[in-house]
Amino acid sequence: MIGRTVLSVGAALLLVGCAQETRKPDSRELDTLLRAAVEDRQVPAVVAMLATTDEVTYQQAVGVPMDAIFAIASMTKPVTSVAVMQLVEAGKVQLDEPVDTYLPDLRAVQVLENGVRRPSKARPTVRHLLSHTSGFAYEFLNREVADHVRSGNVVSVFTGTDEFLRAPLVAEPGARWEYGISTDWLGKLVETVTGQSLDTYFRSNIFEPLGMTETFFNVPGDKEDRVAPQYARQPDGSLAPMPRAPLKPVTFYSGGGGLYSTAADYLRFTRALLAGGQLDGHRILRPETVAMMAENQIGKMTLPPITTQNPQFVSVNTVLPGGPDAFGLGFALNRMPLASGRGALAMSWTGVFNTFFWVDRERDVCAVLLVQMLPFGDPGPTKLVEDFDRAVYQAYR
Numbered sequence: 001m002i003g004r005t006v007l008s009v010g011a012a013l014l015l016v017g018c019a020q021e022t023r024k025p026d027s028r029e030l031d032t033l034l035r036a037a038v039e040d041r042q043v044p045a046v047v048a049m050l051a052t053t054d055e056v057t058y059q060q061a062v063g064v065p066m067d068a069i070f071a072i073a074s075m076t077k078p079v080t081s082v083a084v085m086q087l088v089e090a091g092k093v094q095l096d097e098p099v100d101t102y103l104p105d106l107r108a109v110q111v112l113e114n115g116v117r118r119p120s121k122a123r124p125t126v127r128h129l130l131s132h133t134s135g136f137a138y139e140f141l142n143r144e145v146a147d148h149v150r151s152g153n154v155v156s157v158f159t160g161t162d163e164f165l166r167a168p169l170v171a172e173p174g175a176r177w178e179y180g181i182s183t184d185w186l187g188k189l190v191e192t193v194t195g196q197s198l199d200t201y202f203r204s205n206i207f208e209p210l211g212m213t214e215t216f217f218n219v220p221g222d223k224e225d226r227v228a229p230q231y232a233r234q235p236d237g238s239l240a241p242m243p244r245a246p247l248k249p250v251t252f253y254s255g256g257g258g259l260y261s262t263a264a265d266y267l268r269f270t271r272a273l274l275a276g277g278q279l280d281g282h283r284i285l286r287p288e289t290v291a292m293m294a295e296n297q298i299g300k301m302t303l304p305p306i307t308t309q310n311p312q313f314v315s316v317n318t319v320l321p322g323g324p325d326a327f328g329l330g331f332a333l334n335r336m337p338l339a340s341g342r343g344a345l346a347m348s349w350t351g352v353f354n355t356f357f358w359v360d361r362e363r364d365v366c367a368v369l370l371v372q373m374l375p376f377g378d379p380g381p382t383k384l385v386e387d388f389d390r391a392v393y394q395a396y397r
Helices: 009-015 028-039 073-089 104-108 126-130 143-150 182-194 198-210 221-226 263-274 287-293 379-396
Strands: 046-051 056-062 110-113 116-119 231-233 239-241 347-351 355-360 365-370
Touching (some): 028 379, 056 263, 073 287, 073 355, 110 143, 126 182, 355 379
Antiparallel strands (some): 046 365, 110 116, 231 239
């Protein structure tokens, strides 16, 4: 088994709940794992970091600088979800209130059924959006929405504008778990309730308090040369760099997938969640709010197998690393402990360019692993994150 690093007795006690001082794990086998993944072309490059509540315990970069800036895509969603929960704490938003209370554009939302729109029988709530049970979908995952886009009835999510938000539901609110544009609507909710752009709100209420100085919707010009190149898997199994278009200033701040960040910055976000909503004396959420976000919100529903309408973007037969089978408020969850050692109800999510994180409050460890390649679900990065997961917990044993 990969990773036979042994921690101090104090660190082992910490993992079962005793407040002893931790010691950084021996990094040699984790380093070997990452280097082998790059050398074997599982991934083009990778940055990985680990932390406990008290300190950063591991960091390594292979193929890119440690401070490389990554397009984290859907890892934006947990940040948006935290922003919404801040508004819930402040009494400005109610979880079970219909979203159209705050966003009148959703009052006329319809359901797409057999290619025809019909009125929705229920009104999606804020909780529905946070738990992806609203009925909204993504065109690159859902055939009905893909057909609707191809027929010109709705604008594609890839246009860079917010016109795709006019897309209909594909299921009644609360009927099933469906991954889609729910969190982009949550971004609009934050902007409407606060009167601020999502960029401004994030910076003032999340990034600055947590010391996240290198997380952006618009990467500053003097930092663009640090943006990690993106690669695509070729039919022969090789990795080829994707054309690098100039970064254009965005005018639509996508709460579902617009951010760039570094491993170190995003680790600060995960450490705050690990510590119950605060880092270095700066609190962004109450402990009870973080605990609520890590509770299953979808009942007996489960996360269905991922389908794809665009195999170059999302692989056929994609499996989410860790096999999450539940969903909280903004985070995927695993109902039971994993064979790797990850504790039950660990909070996790990913980004389409194969970026990953998890927050394991039971075992007091959080991890960030960033790659930049397509398609999502490619066997290379999927195997790497699963091997890294096992190696981390072997080290912490």
